[in-house]
Amino acid sequence: MIKVLLSSILLFLMASVPLFALSDLTSQPNIVALSETEKAWLREHPTIKVGMDSAYAPYEWMNQNGTYVGMAVDYLHLLERKLGVHFEIIKGKSWSQIIEMGKKGEIDMITSIVQTPERLKYFTFSDPYRETQTMIVDKGEGAFIGSLEHLTHKRVAVEKGYFTQEALAKKYSTIQLVLANNILEALTFVMEGKADAYVGDLSAINYAIKNNGLETLRFSGHTEFSSQHRFAFPKSHTEFASIITKAMASISKEESDAIFNRWLGMRIERGIRAETLIKYSAGVVCLFLLFGYWYYRLHCEIKYRKAVELRECRRNSVLEMIAKMLPLPVILESIVKEVEEQNPHMICSILLLDEEKKYFCDIIGPSLPDFYNEAIKGVLIGESVGSCGTAAYRKERVIVENIATHPYWEAYKEVALRAGVQSCWSEPIFASDETVLGTFAIYHAKPQTPSLADNMLIEQSANLARIAIEKSRVATQLKASEELYRHLTEEVSDVIWKTNRDLIITYISPSDEHLRGYEASEVIGHHVFEMFTQEGISIILDNMKRRAEAEKNGIRTNFATYEVQHQCKDGKLIWGEIISKPERNEKGEITGYHGITREVSERKAMQDRVQQLAFYDPLTKLPNRLLLKERLNHVMYEMKRTKKYSALFFIDLDNFKSLNDTQGHSVGDILLCQVADRLMRCVREVDTVARFGGDEFVVILDALHEDKESSTKQAQTIAEKMRLSVSALYLLSIPGEENEHVVEHRCTASIGVLVFNSEEGSQDDLLKRADTAMYNAKEAGRDQICFYDRET
Numbered sequence: 001m002i003k004v005l006l007s008s009i010l011l012f013l014m015a016s017v018p019l020f021a022l023s024d025l026t027s028q029p030n031i032v033a034l035s036e037t038e039k040a041w042l043r044e045h046p047t048i049k050v051g052m053d054s055a056y057a058p059y060e061w062m063n064q065n066g067t068y069v070g071m072a073v074d075y076l077h078l079l080e081r082k083l084g085v086h087f088e089i090i091k092g093k094s095w096s097q098i099i100e101m102g103k104k105g106e107i108d109m110i111t112s113i114v115q116t117p118e119r120l121k122y123f124t125f126s127d128p129y130r131e132t133q134t135m136i137v138d139k140g141e142g143a144f145i146g147s148l149e150h151l152t153h154k155r156v157a158v159e160k161g162y163f164t165q166e167a168l169a170k171k172y173s174t175i176q177l178v179l180a181n182n183i184l185e186a187l188t189f190v191m192e193g194k195a196d197a198y199v200g201d202l203s204a205i206n207y208a209i210k211n212n213g214l215e216t217l218r219f220s221g222h223t224e225f226s227s228q229h230r231f232a233f234p235k236s237h238t239e240f241a242s243i244i245t246k247a248m249a250s251i252s253k254e255e256s257d258a259i260f261n262r263w264l265g266m267r268i269e270r271g272i273r274a275e276t277l278i279k280y281s282a283g284v285v286c287l288f289l290l291f292g293y294w295y296y297r298l299h300c301e302i303k304y305r306k307a308v309e310l311r312e313c314r315r316n317s318v319l320e321m322i323a324k325m326l327p328l329p330v331i332l333e334s335i336v337k338e339v340e341e342q343n344p345h346m347i348c349s350i351l352l353l354d355e356e357k358k359y360f361c362d363i364i365g366p367s368l369p370d371f372y373n374e375a376i377k378g379v380l381i382g383e384s385v386g387s388c389g390t391a392a393y394r395k396e397r398v399i400v401e402n403i404a405t406h407p408y409w410e411a412y413k414e415v416a417l418r419a420g421v422q423s424c425w426s427e428p429i430f431a432s433d434e435t436v437l438g439t440f441a442i443y444h445a446k447p448q449t450p451s452l453a454d455n456m457l458i459e460q461s462a463n464l465a466r467i468a469i470e471k472s473r474v475a476t477q478l479k480a481s482e483e484l485y486r487h488l489t490e491e492v493s494d495v496i497w498k499t500n501r502d503l504i505i506t507y508i509s510p511s512d513e514h515l516r517g518y519e520a521s522e523v524i525g526h527h528v529f530e531m532f533t534q535e536g537i538s539i540i541l542d543n544m545k546r547r548a549e550a551e552k553n554g555i556r557t558n559f560a561t562y563e564v565q566h567q568c569k570d571g572k573l574i575w576g577e578i579i580s581k582p583e584r585n586e587k588g589e590i591t592g593y594h595g596i597t598r599e600v601s602e603r604k605a606m607q608d609r610v611q612q613l614a615f616y617d618p619l620t621k622l623p624n625r626l627l628l629k630e631r632l633n634h635v636m637y638e639m640k641r642t643k644k645y646s647a648l649f650f651i652d653l654d655n656f657k658s659l660n661d662t663q664g665h666s667v668g669d670i671l672l673c674q675v676a677d678r679l680m681r682c683v684r685e686v687d688t689v690a691r692f693g694g695d696e697f698v699v700i701l702d703a704l705h706e707d708k709e710s711s712t713k714q715a716q717t718i719a720e721k722m723r724l725s726v727s728a729l730y731l732l733s734i735p736g737e738e739n740e741h742v743v744e745h746r747c748t749a750s751i752g753v754l755v756f757n758s759e760e761g762s763q764d765d766l767l768k769r770a771d772t773a774m775y776n777a778k779e780a781g782r783d784q785i786c787f788y789d790r791e792t
């Protein structure tokens with residue numbers, strides 16, 4: 001009768017909790033303070049793909065109707081209303097497949113996932129929105145297991161792909177893991193003797209036992225691990241991770257508690273087994289003994305559950321303070337006081353290590369005397385340095401039951417006893433990378449040995465402190481990063497800029513005012529082409545055209561670098577080197593560009609000077625031999641494509657030496673410059689006139705005609721034009737001491753001509769043949785034009 005009454009009350013509570021929870025959820029306002037960038041991200045992604053475990057009740061699972069339900073689903077519905085988006089839950093995938101899809105960025109978010117070092121390589125995690133203890137379950141026969149150390153060489157069932165698999169494999173390699181597809185299968189392994197125990201989430205175990213008739217199983221111990229349920233995002237989804245973090249922070253305690261009470265606020269009532277009633281029904285005394293035992297077990301379990309709920313409530317209060325980004329000392333002091341209020345016989349403290357992890361720099365111990373806290377501050381950690389110094393040094397829990405007699409406290413027992421404490425239990429506070437951040441300690445006024453619940457309390461409190469410390473340090477690092485970014489963008493000489501896909505400037509750093517004279521307000525919102533000359537715009541358009549062709553062919557482009565002239569506000573032109581990179585959405589489509597611009601005017605001028613010295617004759621400014629060969633090589637390459645003939649002229653001045661001998665080399669140099677100018681006037685822009693050395697010049701006529709005879713006639717015409725131009729009278733102005741005087745001089749040229757195509761030999765062969773033709777012209781009486789004849 002009592003069992004029936006209890007079951008009826010439980011069913012009424014289970015039915016009423018969802019109604020109140022839903023009422024609370026729908027009454028809350030939808031306010032999330034997002035940046036413009038985050039709002040834009042949500043507009044571009046109205047549907048969010050979510051990965052979820054199909055068999056992880058009561059957090060998330062698929063019911064008989066093929067619909068996902070559970071605590072995580074309720075959080076998603078609440079976030080949908082707050083953000084105005086739609087979450088699409090991916091169906092038909094196992095948990096391992098969901099994890100792999102998340103690693104590849106094929107989904108936007110994974111729910112109810114526990115952070116591990118391995119997963120941190122691929123995901124960004126939100127703050128935990130729920131944490132429960134990881135428990136040990138056995139078949140209910142024999143002695144209690146107690147802790148994972150007692151499962152050495154035993155078979156332990158865990159879900160495949162869950163964080164418990166990674167945690168146990170790493171820390172308890174001697175445990176034999178039996179992998180199951182879900183919790184029901186894992187618990188069945190224990191029932192059937194295929195596994196000695198199961199390790200998993202407390203709430204999930206409760207739910208599975210209650211809803212699958214597994215009441216013969218029992219909780220047989222706890223572990224040092226806890227299930228911190230978080231949302232996970234692929235590394236590329238930083239903006240979305242920030243959005244969800246803000247949205248989760250906006251969820252009130254009432255909203256969170258409503259979801260918790262709907263799914264996790266249930267009790268598993270243990271009934272009296274029918275086999276036991278039959279077996280002992282013959283004796284009234286045995287019946288009362290059984291009822292008394294059952295009542296005692298129920299009373300202990302209720303007490304244990306209440307303690308768990310109380311710790312959960314305290315934890316939520318601290319997490320809310322963390323979400324509101326209150327100062328770290330305030331949060332840590334709250335953690336200490338919460339433990340002390342729930343356990344009046346305890347005195348607690350949190351000691352933080354310095355950045356080098358060598359000594360205690362900050363002490364949070366509001367209930368300890370000031371002289372004691374001052375004595376601890378600055379103490380170097382090490383072996384036998386009290387409980388906390390030893391725990392931080394060893395990276396393991398240290399229990400000192402009696403400070404007065406324990407060797408660890410030899411140097412500090414006097415100050416401890418004066419402070420009124422006689423026992424100290426210390427737990428290291430570990431960071432996510434397993435480094436020690438500090439310690440959480442519990443003191444007693446009398447010698448004291450910790451119970452199982454005490455060990456669980458100190459471990460959970462240290463973990464809560466870890467969350468607060470790491471959250472605070474991330475906020476500090478973010479602030480420093482923002483400050484660094486401000487310095488980088490505002491104080492460097494390079495211009496940092498950003499545009500949308502239409503090349504409209506959306507950001508430009510203040511250094512542009514120093515470079516071109518424009519303030520940011522005069523540039524933002526304008527097209528980038530307004531910065532450049534027409535030639536610069538053509539360069540950028542050509543680059544964009546090549547990028548578009550590459551993208552069309554499936555080739556993803558990255559950085560592009562080019563030099564273009566920029567227009568300054570005062571009308572001056574400067575050379576700028578642009579390094580640009582496209583920004584892409586999750587589909588790989590270009591959504592904009594960002595990059596830097598730096599002035600290279602001086603470098604550009606230096607390059608031009610170097611090129612001038614390397615490729616041009618310093619006297620006549622004509623191409624030298626090196627550039628001549630490069631041009632000739634280009635002509636030979638183009639001839640293979642065009643199938644046209646070209647001509648090579650070798651020109652030598654006939655009476656240049658006499659001028660040098662009579663008037664001096666300076667006058668000869670003036671003559672050479674005038675000859676170079678006359679030759680340039682006789683040819684096209686595409687042709688090349690080069691100084692070969694001394695008074696020798698070489699001319700290349702490019703792409704004359706497909707027919708050799710027609711090409712020869714064209715070459716003959718140009719050669720005659722050159723001969724007549726060179727032989728015209730020269731008036732050479734000679735500077736003197738008082739005034740300059742003019743020297744008249746006549747000069748002729750012998751010209752050798754070679755008409756050739758792409759099959760007539762190497763560069764050297766062509767130059768030798770043209771030179772031979774020139775010597776033939778000399779022998780013919782000078783001031784002549786002679787074509788190279790292979791037969792002659």
